[in-house]
Amino acid sequence: MGTQKKSFFVIPYLLWIALFVVAPMALIVYQSLFDITGHFTLGNYTDYLESATYLKMTFNSVWYAFLITMVTLVISYPTAYLLNQLKNKRLWLLLIILPTWINLLLKTYAFIGLFSQNGSVNDFLRFVGAGSHQILFTDFSFIFVASYIEIPFMILPIFNALDEINPSLVNASRDLGANTWQTFRRVIAPLTMPGVKSGFQAVFIPSLSLFMITRLIGGNRVITLGTAIEEHFLVTQNWGMGSTIGVILIIAMFVVMFLTRERKGKGGQSR
Amino acid sequence: MANPIIEFKNISKKYDDNPVLKKIDFEIESGKFYTLLGPSGSGKTTILRMIAGFEDPTSGEIEFEGHRIDLTPANQRPINTIFQDYALFPHLNVSQNIAFGLELKKMNKADIKAKVAESLRMVQLSGYENREITALSGGQKQRIAIARAIANEPKVLLLDEPLSALDHKLRKEMQVELRALQQRLGITFIFVTHDQEEALALSDQIFVMNDGRILQSGTPVDIYDEPINHFVADFIGESNIIPGTMTADYLVHFDHKDFECVDAGMRADEPVEIVIRPEDLDITDLDHGKLQVTVDSQLFRGVDYQITGHDSDNHEWTINSIHQTTVGANVGLIFDPEDIHIMRFGEDEETFDARLDSYEE
Amino acid sequence: MKSKLKLSNLYLTLVFVIIYLPIAYLIFYSFNTGDTMDRFTGFSMKHYATLLSDTRMISIVLNTVVIALLSALLATVIGTLGALWINQLKQRTMKNAVLSVNNVLMVSPDVIIGASFLILFSFLGFKLGFTSVLLSHIAFSIPIVVLMVLPKINEMPKTMLDAAYDLGATKWQTLSRVILPSITPGIFAGYFMAFTYSLDDFAVTFFVTGNGFSTLSIEIYSRARQGVDLEVNALSTLMFLVSLLLVVGYYLLEKYGHTRKINRNKMMKGPNAQ
Known part of the structure; x- marks a missing residue:
C-alpha cells in the first residue's frame, strides 16, 4: 500500500522530467536534423561547420563570454574578500544580491538612459572635459552591462567559499610563518577555487546566450549564440538551424561544466 | 528461563x-x-x-x-x-x-x-x-x-x-x-x-x-x-593476560612456575590464557612475592597508583595499588588462587558454562 | 594599516555605487516632469498617473502576477513531492542520476529552454498563450524548489522519522506531522524562489508566449526597443519596492530557518552548548 501511494504522489514530478527535461532536449536534437522545408538532413551541421560567419560568431560569443566572466571575476573576488571581513557581512551580502531580484530588463533599460548620447555618463564626460562619446551600441557597453548583471552571481559563490574557511586555518598559516600574501596564495586562494569555479559556471554559460542585452545595448553589433538562436526561431523561422546552434550551445555548456567540475577524490574524501 | x-x-x-x-x-x-x-x-x-x-x-x-x-x-x-x-x-x-x-x-x-x-x-x-x-x-x-x-x-x-x-x-x-x-x-x-x-x-x-x-x-x-576469552577480558576492565599451560585441575603453569588456581575441567598441558585483574595484585618485597617484576612506570590517578612492570619473561604487568613504589625497583607480586582466571582458546559460551557447572557448586 | 582599510572601503563603496547607480537613476527620473532620462526638469508624479491609467499595462501586471503565483504554487507542490521521492531513493547512483536530471534546467541557458519548449509545444500542437507560459514557468521552477526543499529533508535527523514511527505513526502520519512541519521553511523558500524566477523571466517567456499574451518583461522589452519611456521608470520604481518587500520577507524566512538550524545543532551537542 505504501509504495503504491508513494508512486502516485511522484507521478507529476516524473511527468515533468519526461515532458520538460528529457523531451525538449531530445526534440532540439531531433529538430536540428531538419532543414527549413522540413526535410531530414545533416545539412544544418555541414552549413554551420563550413560557414565562416557561423564559426566567427561562435568564436566571438565564446570570446565575449570569456571577457565578461574575467571582468566579473576581477571585480568580484576582491569584493567578496573585503565583504567577508565586514562586521555585518550577511547584511552587506544581501545588499549585493538585492539587485538580482530586480527585473533584468529594467536594469538593462536603465543603461539605455545612462549611456545614451545625451545621457548622464556623457554629461559627466563632457563635464570633465573628455567630450561626448558613442557608448551605447559598442562592445564596451555590452561587456559592461553584461558584467554588471552577472557580478552578484560571481560574488555569491566566492563569498560562500571564503565564509566557509575555518578562521583557525588562517591562524595556523600565520603561526607557521606565512605572511598575509603567502597565507592568501597558499591557503585562501586554493580553498576558494571551488567558489571561483562555480562562479565561472554561473556567469560564463548565461553570457554565451545573452540575447536581450545584445539587442538593447549591443545594438546587434555583438551577435552571440543566444542572439542567433533567437533570430532563427523567432525572426527567420529556420528552426532547424536554430536548433543546430542550440546543440552547439549545449555542447559548449557541457565543455565548460566539464572544465570547471569539482575534482572528485581531492575534495570528496572528507566523508 | x-x-x-x-x-x-x-x-x-x-x-x-x-x-x-x-x-x-x-x-x-x-x-x-x-x-x-x-x-x-x-x-x-x-x-x-x-x-x-x-x-x-x-x-x-x-x-x-x-x-x-x-x-x-x-x-x-x-x-x-x-x-x-x-x-x-x-x-x-x-x-x-x-x-x-x-x-x-x-x-x-x-x-x-x-x-x-x-x-x-x-x-x-x-x-x-x-x-x-x-x-x-x-x-x-x-x-x-x-x-x-x-x-x-x-x-x-x-x-x-x-x-x-x-x-x-x-x-x-x-x-x-x-x-x-x-x-x-x-x-x-x-x-x-x-x-x-x-x-x-x-x-x-x-x-x-x-x-x-x-x-x-x-x-x-x-x-x-570470568571472562570467556581474551576479547572480553580485555574489553571489560583492565587486565593482565598472560599465556600459560594447565598442568592439572586447579594447577596452572606460567612464568616458569606452577600456581594454584580455582579452574578445572581442561585437558592436561592444555595451552591457556591467564587473567589477573590489576586490582587483585599487591606489591610486596621481592622475597615474599609469588612473582618478581621490575617497575617501569607509575601513574598517580587519584584513587590509586597505576604501576606497570615486566617479569623475567618480559610479560607486562599492570598493578593498581594504593601504595606508592619506585620506578626501577624490583618488587614481588602477591595474589590469591581465586584471583587467577583461566581462559581456554576458542571455547564457546555453551561449553564454558557446562565446564563451570561441572566443578562449581 | 589604516590606509589599507580606507582603500578597501573605497573599493567596496565604489562597487556598491556602481551596483545601485542604475537603479537609483531609474527611480530618480521616474519623477521627472520631462519625458527623457537626459535632463531633470522638475518633480512630477505624472508618469505614475499615466501608468495607473494604462489599462493595458495593468492587465499585463495582473497576468504576470497570476502566472507567478500559480506557477510557483504548482511548482512547489510538484517539487516538494519530487524532493521527498529523491530523498527516499536508496541507491546512491540512482539518486545522483535523478539529481543531475533535475538540475538540467537549472544550468541550461534560458534561450535553450525557451527554444526547446517552443519546439515541444508546437510538436504537441499546443496553442501558445497563457497556458504555454504557465506550463513553462512551472517547468523551470520545479528544480529550484527541489533544491531548496531537499537540504531541509536531509537536515532532518534520520532518528526523528524513526522516533515518529516508533511512537506509532504510520507513514502518512509521519509525513504530515513530522516531515512537512520540519521542512516548511524550505517549502516557503522554494515557493518564494519560484515566484521570483517567474516574475523575472524574460527569455523563456519570450519564446513561448505567442502573440496574444504578454508579461511585464516582454512588455518592457518591446517598449525599451522603441527608446526611453518614463512610464517604464515609474513601473520599475514600483517593482523595486515590491522586490524590496519580497527580499525582506525572504530574509526573515531565512533567518527563521537559520535559527532553527542553530538550535538543532545545540540539541545534537547536548548540555555543553547551553
Whole structure:
C-alpha cells in the first residue's frame, strides 16, 4: 500500500522530467536534423561547420563570454574578500544580491538612459572635459552591462567559499610563518577555487546566450549564440538551424561544466 | 528461563553481503535491565533496531511474548526507543512531543494531559509542559525523550547509547536515575553502550558483543570475574593476560612456575590464557612475592597508583595499588588462587558454562 | 594599516555605487516632469498617473502576477513531492542520476529552454498563450524548489522519522506531522524562489508566449526597443519596492530557518552548548 501511494504522489514530478527535461532536449536534437522545408538532413551541421560567419560568431560569443566572466571575476573576488571581513557581512551580502531580484530588463533599460548620447555618463564626460562619446551600441557597453548583471552571481559563490574557511586555518598559516600574501596564495586562494569555479559556471554559460542585452545595448553589433538562436526561431523561422546552434550551445555548456567540475577524490574524501 | 519476552532465533543480518549479525540466539526475560555491550560495529545497535522494527533480519525469527514479531511494523509494536540524539521534534513543544504517540492512539484530551503530567513527574521535570525543545539543556532533552517513550507504556524500552552526549557528571546522575526508573516501572530495558563501566553499573544482564556475535552473556559480576576469552577480558576492565599451560585441575603453569588456581575441567598441558585483574595484585618485597617484576612506570590517578612492570619473561604487568613504589625497583607480586582466571582458546559460551557447572557448586 | 582599510572601503563603496547607480537613476527620473532620462526638469508624479491609467499595462501586471503565483504554487507542490521521492531513493547512483536530471534546467541557458519548449509545444500542437507560459514557468521552477526543499529533508535527523514511527505513526502520519512541519521553511523558500524566477523571466517567456499574451518583461522589452519611456521608470520604481518587500520577507524566512538550524545543532551537542 505504501509504495503504491508513494508512486502516485511522484507521478507529476516524473511527468515533468519526461515532458520538460528529457523531451525538449531530445526534440532540439531531433529538430536540428531538419532543414527549413522540413526535410531530414545533416545539412544544418555541414552549413554551420563550413560557414565562416557561423564559426566567427561562435568564436566571438565564446570570446565575449570569456571577457565578461574575467571582468566579473576581477571585480568580484576582491569584493567578496573585503565583504567577508565586514562586521555585518550577511547584511552587506544581501545588499549585493538585492539587485538580482530586480527585473533584468529594467536594469538593462536603465543603461539605455545612462549611456545614451545625451545621457548622464556623457554629461559627466563632457563635464570633465573628455567630450561626448558613442557608448551605447559598442562592445564596451555590452561587456559592461553584461558584467554588471552577472557580478552578484560571481560574488555569491566566492563569498560562500571564503565564509566557509575555518578562521583557525588562517591562524595556523600565520603561526607557521606565512605572511598575509603567502597565507592568501597558499591557503585562501586554493580553498576558494571551488567558489571561483562555480562562479565561472554561473556567469560564463548565461553570457554565451545573452540575447536581450545584445539587442538593447549591443545594438546587434555583438551577435552571440543566444542572439542567433533567437533570430532563427523567432525572426527567420529556420528552426532547424536554430536548433543546430542550440546543440552547439549545449555542447559548449557541457565543455565548460566539464572544465570547471569539482575534482572528485581531492575534495570528496572528507566523508 | 521461564517466559522470555523477546527471543531471537537464529538471526542473521547482511548489508550488501556484508554480515553484521551472524546467527544470533538469545532470550530476554521480562522486567530486567539488559545491556548490549560492544565496540562500534559489533552489531549491538542492529539488534536494537531489529527489536524496534527499523530493520528486518535477513534470516531467522524474532518472537515477542511467544509470537512472531519481526513482520509487525515498528509503529505497531509495544516497544519504544530512546535515541542517541534524542530525536525530539523541534516543531513541537515539550507536552506536544510527549503527547505525540498518545494522540496517534486517539486517547482523549484529558487523559493525554494527565499522562503527560505523570510522565514529566517520572523524569522530574513537572511543569515543563509548555517549554520549547530548543530552550532545553542536553540533560533536560534526555529526560523529555525518556518521558515521551514511557508515556506510551511500552513493554520494552530500548535505549540507544542515550547518555553518550552528556558530560561525565550528568552521565553518572542519569545512570542512577535510569536504574531507579527501570525498577519503578518494572518493564524491560534494553540498553546499548560501548562504555563497559556504564554496562557494569546499570545492568542485570550484559551481552558482550563483537563482530556480529554475542561472545558472552551474564551478570556483570560473572562477566567481570570470568571472562570467556581474551576479547572480553580485555574489553571489560583492565587486565593482565598472560599465556600459560594447565598442568592439572586447579594447577596452572606460567612464568616458569606452577600456581594454584580455582579452574578445572581442561585437558592436561592444555595451552591457556591467564587473567589477573590489576586490582587483585599487591606489591610486596621481592622475597615474599609469588612473582618478581621490575617497575617501569607509575601513574598517580587519584584513587590509586597505576604501576606497570615486566617479569623475567618480559610479560607486562599492570598493578593498581594504593601504595606508592619506585620506578626501577624490583618488587614481588602477591595474589590469591581465586584471583587467577583461566581462559581456554576458542571455547564457546555453551561449553564454558557446562565446564563451570561441572566443578562449581 | 589604516590606509589599507580606507582603500578597501573605497573599493567596496565604489562597487556598491556602481551596483545601485542604475537603479537609483531609474527611480530618480521616474519623477521627472520631462519625458527623457537626459535632463531633470522638475518633480512630477505624472508618469505614475499615466501608468495607473494604462489599462493595458495593468492587465499585463495582473497576468504576470497570476502566472507567478500559480506557477510557483504548482511548482512547489510538484517539487516538494519530487524532493521527498529523491530523498527516499536508496541507491546512491540512482539518486545522483535523478539529481543531475533535475538540475538540467537549472544550468541550461534560458534561450535553450525557451527554444526547446517552443519546439515541444508546437510538436504537441499546443496553442501558445497563457497556458504555454504557465506550463513553462512551472517547468523551470520545479528544480529550484527541489533544491531548496531537499537540504531541509536531509537536515532532518534520520532518528526523528524513526522516533515518529516508533511512537506509532504510520507513514502518512509521519509525513504530515513530522516531515512537512520540519521542512516548511524550505517549502516557503522554494515557493518564494519560484515566484521570483517567474516574475523575472524574460527569455523563456519570450519564446513561448505567442502573440496574444504578454508579461511585464516582454512588455518592457518591446517598449525599451522603441527608446526611453518614463512610464517604464515609474513601473520599475514600483517593482523595486515590491522586490524590496519580497527580499525582506525572504530574509526573515531565512533567518527563521537559520535559527532553527542553530538550535538543532545545540540539541545534537547536548548540555555543553547551553
